[in-house]
Amino acid sequence: SSGINAEYGESWVNERVSPYLQESQQEVVDCLLEQCQSVEENLSRASPFAVGIHQLEMQRIKYMATDYLRTRLKKIEKYTEYALEEQKGQDGEESVLKLSPGEFSYAREFHRNFQNHLKETALKHMPNPFNDIKKSQSVTAPNLNSFVFFKVKEDIRDVLVDPRELPKDLSEGEIHISKFLPIATLLDQGKINLV
8 A cells, every 4th residue: 555655646746747648547546545435434443543644644645636637637638639649549540548548538528629619609700711720730739848857766877868968877866857858758667756
């Protein structure tokens, strides 16, 4: 339980600090919420002191879960078309990558509703050349060149953090600042955490 909790804490911070969606941790969220529910059911047998500690821990976990999901939904709504395009496979088929199946359904529905709203309220009242939105003009992409702080979880050799510099060796425990894009693969591999 504490291992899942620590892993989830890292995922939560990574999601909050990252300029774009990280891989969905929906299974971990579901697991932690199920654990909270089972602890709540067994609280009647605990001492009053233990009840207070367990309730505090459950509130902390529920806060992290709701904030994690709220952060993901904000990113999905802000970068809907970008997220949907990224989800398409190489052959054009849709496959769930960074979005959970529920998030993917939400993104599609949100995009469809937003496009319909835009057409009904504005575009149908505009002259002909302006009443159609081209996909390339309407996609909002996240700024993957924004700077982030990261902490190294394990020794890494020959990392190109800045394209203008030579590759460096990163040691466990060090904290660095870099653009997000060059270190995104290290984050996906679990070799660093954002801070």
